Amino acid sequence: MLTKLNFPRLYRLYRLLDAGRLRALARRSEMGMVFAGIAVGVTSGLAVTGMSLLSRELHRLIFGISDIERLSSSQTNDKFLLLMAPVCGGMLLGLLFFILARTRKKPMVDPIEANALHGGRLSLTDSIIVAVQNLVSNGFGASVGLEAGYVQLAAGIASKLGLKLQLRRADLRVLVGCGAAGAIAAAFNAPLTGAFYAFELIIGTYTIVSLTPVVVSALVSTLVARLLAGSDFMIDVGAFGTVVPADYIPALLLGAFCAGVGILIMQGVAFIEELARKSSVPTPLRPALGGIVVGLLAMITPQVLSAGHGALHLNLGRDVAVPVLVGLLLLKSFASAISIGSGFRGGLFFASLFMGALLGKLFAYCAPYFAHATLTPVIYAVVGMSSLAVAVIGGPLTMTFLALEITGDFPITALVLAAVITSSLVVRNTFGYSFATWRFHLRGESIRSAHDVGWIRNLTVDKLMRSDVKTAKVSITIDDFKKAFPIGSRQRVILVDDSDKYAGIVLVPEIYASPVDTDDEGKDLKDFIRYRNDFLQPQMNAKQAAAIFDKTESEALAVLNNLIERRVVGQLSESYTLRRYSEELDRRRREVSGEI
Incomplete structure (x- = not known):
């Protein structure tokens, strides 16, 4: 019960939390942006944790797996269920497309496009819709990851907060970057990865002014996610000795090889999307047809389903024959291309990590031909994982820090840095786009990064x-x-x-x-x-x-x-x-x- 003594304190608290004062603090003080980054970090951690738990619950309810299993590493024997789950998800997604086509006429904007063209302005409603579509796609087994939904939702919340605070254009762009940093940091338990994802892919540049709020947001989001759900995304590389100069030659060659594969994957997705557009199949029916193909591939192996977290750990920790690796790589790349090309919502972030790890293990079979090389198949998998991801997603430092944070090994990180720079250089000089900017190019946009050209x-x-x-x-x-x-x-x-x-x-x-x-x-x-x-x-x-x-x-x-x-x-x-x-x-x- 309130007493007279409480009212002065409540009034002071009200004055402190007054929207006008918060707005002034955020606009005039660097500390204000730090506080805004903390708030965005908390919301990003909550958003990522919530989406992740919902996705795993959908997997449990739809596919009947246990709470501790991952869909892509499960031993589901019901072939009919494996076939029909993606089809049902495609039908549900098609129904959403049908409704949205009559209620929302403007195209949805993602964080890269928002920061490049619109000064960081994102629709929170559109972001929630994208997150729901991503959940439906991933939850019913389509071969897409949740990272696109994580980033979209967290960045949309950050943009909404920035607009409420009436931030300047540059500050609003930084706050959107804080949301993206928090999303990736929470998803991988990797704050450095999240921060540099924001700098390289969402903000488009690194400055001292943007450093503190972005890093703080990534750290806070990681802590929130750890407290609520923990983290199991770590790779044990085992004992392998020391990295010698001869190890850099196969790492550089693997980086160049992953660049070529990444370009093929991006062009494959674009080809399927163009094929779908030119067909007479209505847009709401395309996800269901894509679900049929994904379901048929899942009947061969469930490892093509969802993002591939379980399949990644499953294949890293055991010896796999070359024909099995090649077959799994082809099936996963085809399933991902079909999923995205037919209209399922999601991205290739984790799929590229998984396929890169498979490429790395394949490349390890060539290691005996490199004199004095000492690397193990698991290390080649880590190098390939980062190299293919940088070819598809972009962000050399992002993928380098991801390798550091999931292995905890500095010598391997140096190898990864050499490989991802090679991969990035090859892609830029032969193709010129990442997956996101390639899709912008196909739409007629000329942007190649999140640099502010709006x-x-x-x-x-x-x-x-x-x-x-x-x-x-x-x-x-x-x-x-x-x-x-x-x-x-x-x-x-x-x-x-x-x-x-x-x-x-x-x-x-x-x-x-x-x-x-x-x-x-x-x-x-x-x-x-x-x-x-x-x-x-x-x-x-x-x-x-x-x-x-x-x-x-x-x-x-x-x-x-x-x-x-x-x-x-x-x-x-x-x-x-x-x-x-x-x-x-x-x-x-x-x-x-x-x-x-």
């Missing part, structure tokens, strides 16, 4: 141009032109034809510098017209406009509404465009460095 797209010609421009008919004589535009009145005049379509630009000083007789009424302006087919459009951004100025060597150009009507709606100069572009660029640099 402000460039927002700085459009429509916002920069002058709309109060005067035009003249192209048919008037030079004498009439001089009467309408005395020397010194303006530098250039835009000409239009009789139907008000753009015809070009005339430089006024050139008219007065011409030796043409001013009393000659028969002369017109055609000999003075420039830039007949060079112009800007309102939707172009400042960077595109600057490129056109440079190409045409013009100081100013007309802005037309579109290519068909060719109506003049404004005029833009090169000097103003470059000045505004430089100002915005400097502003973003100062935001990143923490100067504003």
Whole structure:
């Protein structure tokens, strides 16, 4: 029961928790961002733990496995169940697609796209929908991981918090990175991995300003997940001696080999998605058809189901024949491609780790051909795991720290670093995309990372141009032109034809510098017209406009509404465009460095 003595304390607490004060603290103080990172870390840990427990409960209820079993390592003998579970999941997912197609018209945005184009703005509702779809896909056995749902949900919560606090664009992007860092850290019990996942893949850059909130979020999220669910994702590499210089040669070759396999996997997924789009099968029915294929593959071996946590540990700890490894690798890659290509929600994060481990163990059979090499098959599996993951997901330091945190061995980490750098270099120079950015490319987007390019797209010609421009008919004589535009009145005049379509630009000083007789009424302006087919459009951004100025060597150009009507709606100069572009660029640099 409240007494009079309680009210002053409650009032002080209310003032402390007042939304306006929290907003001011987060906007004006670096400590405010740290507190926001802590809050995001707690919510990320809760979100990851909740989704993980729900997924395992679905596996238990649907496939009848025990609480301690993993689906991909279970000994399920009911072939009909293995076939029908992914089909039923596909039907349920198709029903969700059918409902969403009639209720939500805007495409869903993931954290990379949000940070690259929208300043960190994510819809929490869309994030929850994606997480539910991911749970349905994984829970019914589709060959996808939960990491995409983890990151989407945690980043969506972080974005919602940042919007409530009215954070600046740069701070909101960092807070979204905090959510992603917390999600990956909690999923793998690996705070360094989560932090560098945020830096390399979600924020797109590393700065001192963003270091503390991101790392704090990853640490807090890891602690929350450990307290609630514990962690069993560790790899025992056993005793193998010391890493010698000769071990780096097979590691580098394995990295290059994984890069090639990763490119094939990404192109395979894209091929199946394109095949599904070109088919006459309605979108809501595609997951069910994909579920049939996944179910048939699961009848061969349940190891293709779900993300593959159990299968990874199952194959790391025992000797497996080469034909079995090759068959399992082909089945898992095909199941993952079919799952994603047919519409199941999820990602390739853990699937790439599992397939990379299989590649590493296959490569270990070639180890005797490398003189003086001392590595064991388990170490090759760890190197392959990180190398394939960096080829598909990206983030060399992310995958290097993942190897460190799941093995606890520094010499192996040095090998992994050499391999993942090789893999990343090969992919960038031969393919140029990670899985996420490759999908953006297929959609027509030009982004290749989470670097903030949205402000460039927002700085459009429509916002920069002058709309109060005067035009003249192209048919008037030079004498009439001089009467309408005395020397010194303006530098250039835009000409239009009789139907008000753009015809070009005339430089006024050139008219007065011409030796043409001013009393000659028969002369017109055609000999003075420039830039007949060079112009800007309102939707172009400042960077595109600057490129056109440079190409045409013009100081100013007309802005037309579109290519068909060719109506003049404004005029833009090169000097103003470059000045505004430089100002915005400097502003973003100062935001990143923490100067504003």
